[in-house]
Amino acid sequence: MTKNISLLGATGSIGIQTIDIIREHPQEFKLVAFSAGRNVEKAREIILEFAPTLVSVQEENDAILLKKEFPSIELAYGSKGLIDVATHPDASVLVNAVLGSIGLESTLEAIKQQKTIALANKETLVTAGHLVMAAAAKYNAIILPVDSEHSALFQSMNGEKRSQVSRLILTASGGSFRDRTRSELKNVTIQDALNHPNWSMGAKITIDSATMMNKGLEVIEAQVLFDMPYDDIDVVLHRESIIHSMVEFQDTSVMAQLGTPDMRVPIQYALSYPDRLPRKKAKRLNLVEIGKLHFEEMDFTRFHALQLAYDAGRAGGSMTTVLNAANEAAVALFLNGDITFLKIEDCIERVMDKHTVINMPDLEMILHVDANTRKAVQNMVKY
Ligand SMILES: NC(=O)C1=CN([C@@H]2O[C@H](COP(=O)(O)OP(=O)(O)OC[C@H]3O[C@@H](n4cnc5c(N)ncnc54)[C@H](OP(=O)(O)O)[C@@H]3O)[C@@H](O)[C@H]2O)C=CC1
């Protein structure tokens, strides 16, 4: 039976690759609703190809423009538009590939409608993982990880008893600056930072990879998704990005999921789950061609942002909201040329130091802390 899909962030890196998968499997998947941000040109292309019933864009003016061009399609905009797409009545699966904690409310609303959530938007789990997981349990909604490491963990745990898992081992490529010392990071440019060795991704996550905050967010994401203590979540530097992560069991067996670095694999798995579908044109993994895989211990002094993420996760409550919002704000400032690369983690550490943890924050409190943290980071660069 065809699965009807709604897609948040259709014009981004994950969104476009989700569309590739829908295009590859027209019998299995149908795009019924999607959201774009400001890329109206790309949104137009997607409308022409898939004729969805609902489209949302960031700005009202763009919605008015598209409505004139496509009068038979329902147009929405802003945060309400994201929720309209996420809860579209015809869709059974929501792919959330929007960028940042802006994806939180639409995820929660989709859960209330018992949609299956294919979740790429890791910031949602970092900022309010307890709310998302509690809502998923209450409404009996399934959350399927799209992030490559968490898809690997999920696949490695398939059919196993959760109580027999002893450790999660996330792999990290090291990002654009993995072979540079901290002092060599002082004068790096935006273009240098955007040059990821293995993955082609959106700008924000590529910077997160370079600071190692991406892995920090992923450690918190893993804790939330798999309810694992931080002491039992490790990160290992693996420069090839072939092993996407590993699960150790109490008998010391380790299960791993391997593959070429291609996000369409975990995206497709989340869409086809519990089945698998062929990917006829995809590059197959050839270990003989690769020859060697490398593993190195993570250096928490060199990759200070990873330490900050563990600290925030262990502090719990609203501290992960602060970590995430400060990171989003600081990365935006870096990408805008307003701060240097090393200043990103400096901003995050300073707001974390000032924050007093609020335990079990509700949605209103999360949104309040998120907004205040962003303001605090922006104010840091004004003076
Ligand atoms: N890229 C990857 O390989 C991976 C990404 N992820 C996660 O997936 C998510 C998306 O990442 P990625 O695809 O790289 O990001 P991109 O920046 O490439 O895409 C982001 C998408 O969100 C839209 N968007 C951004 N801001 C808004 C807004 N205010 N309102 C509405 N829409 C908005 C953009 O619209 P527009 O472009 O039209 O403005 C775009 O469609 C992130 O959470 C990331 O961490 C996880 C694993 C891998």
Ligand SMILES: CC(=O)[C@@H](O)[C@H](O)COP(=O)(O)O
């Ligand atoms: C593809 C994906 O899931 C990214 O989150 C990826 O993991 C980035 O790689 P590193 O953070 O390991 O550099």
Ligand SMILES: [Mn+2]
């Ligand atoms: Mn990842």
